[in-house]
Amino acid sequence: MGIIKSLLNDSNVQQQWLSKKDELERHAAVIKKLEMEMPEAWVPLRLACSGFLTQQTSLKNTNCPILLSDWKAIWDEIKPTNFRKEKMANVFSSWLKSRGNHHYAKKFGEYYSLYWESREWDLASSLQDLHKLRSLETAEEVKKWWMQFDGIGVQYGKNIPMDEIDQRFLNYVKIDHRLSTIIDRIGGVELSASEKQDVFRTAAHGLSMSAWEIDRFCFNFFKELLKTIPNH
Numbered sequence: 001m002g003i004i005k006s007l008l009n010d011s012n013v014q015q016q017w018l019s020k021k022d023e024l025e026r027h028a029a030v031i032k033k034l035e036m037e038m039p040e041a042w043v044p045l046r047l048a049c050s051g052f053l054t055q056q057t058s059l060k061n062t063n064c065p066i067l068l069s070d071w072k073a074i075w076d077e078i079k080p081t082n083f084r085k086e087k088m089a090n091v092f093s094s095w096l097k098s099r100g101n102h103h104y105a106k107k108f109g110e111y112y113s114l115y116w117e118s119r120e121w122d123l124a125s126s127l128q129d130l131h132k133l134r135s136l137e138t139a140e141e142v143k144k145w146w147m148q149f150d151g152i153g154v155q156y157g158k159n160i161p162m163d164e165i166d167q168r169f170l171n172y173v174k175i176d177h178r179l180s181t182i183i184d185r186i187g188g189v190e191l192s193a194s195e196k197q198d199v200f201r202t203a204a205h206g207l208s209m210s211a212w213e214i215d216r217f218c219f220n221f222f223k224e225l226l227k228t229i230p231n232h
Contacts, residue, residue, distance in 0.1 A: 003186070003228045004203055004214065005212045007221060014163040020220050021213070025068070028165040034071050040127040041075045047115060048078055048092070051152050052108040053101055062100040078112070080121045089113040111151040139172045162212065171211045172198040179215065185229040 006011050035042045049065055055155040065071045069137070077095055084091050096102075102211045119125035136142050139212030158174045173179065175193045183189075191199070197211075204214040218225060 001224055003182075004217065007228060008207065008217075013221065014126070015222065017217055017221065021166060021216070024163075024216060027166065028163065030066070030071070031087060031164040035130070037068070038072070038075065039108050039130050040123040041079065043126050043129040043133065044078075044112075044115060046160055046164075047069055047149060047152070049074060050163055051146075051149075051156050052092075052104075052112065052127075053096060053099055053225075055108070055151070055156065056103045064099070066091055080116045080123070086123055088116060093164040095212060108151055111149070113148055136169070139166075139168045140170055142166065143187060162215070165212060169212060171201065173197045173204075173211045173215045174219075179218050182218060182222070182225055182229070185226065 010015065031046075034045065038045075053062060053064060065074055068137040074095075080088065080091055089106075089109040089112070091109075093105040096105040096108055101108075102126065111180065119129070133145055134141065136145060139161070140163050143154070145157075146152050146160050147157040154200070155174070155176055158169075158172070161169050162172070162174060174194075175183075175196050180193075180196060181189060183199060188196060188199060200213050200214050200218070204211050207214065209217070
């Protein structure tokens, strides 16, 4: 994977990557602080903001939380209350639209309401969800845990923990369309997803990067990487 090393040797790209990495780490730190300060709200907020809000939409047009105060304000808007029980699906759908996600707002509103119905609208149950999640040992277990919820598929089962830089995902590479395309372009079309992960892990080791870092680098500099690879 000399293409990644070559790109990182570009001082402008290196600076952009360090800036992006700092942004990702600050975002993860806010998510960790949210967990400490509002543990009962953490799982439903991650579903709402890291799962439903960012799906099937353009992130540049989506109003996502950045500061801890943003997350807390959102909780006030979508937390379960007696008043919202009967109309949570509509409340959440309207909230999604107000944040810039219109495409699947109705469906995701139903999914969010189903989450709370399955937890009997009880914050003790959402807190228990967090305890269960933290008890899991492997990335695969974490991914499957998130995928139990309606609306969270394979990619978001990986995205959500990678956004928080979950320690169980530091050696994990998410083989999505972008990373798979990079491998395919350099002759790895016949490789399985597991084998493609190994290629990226090996490259990360050679660059003194974690698997998480090389995943995020390739995701964020996908277009730049493609320009360096001949398209046979």
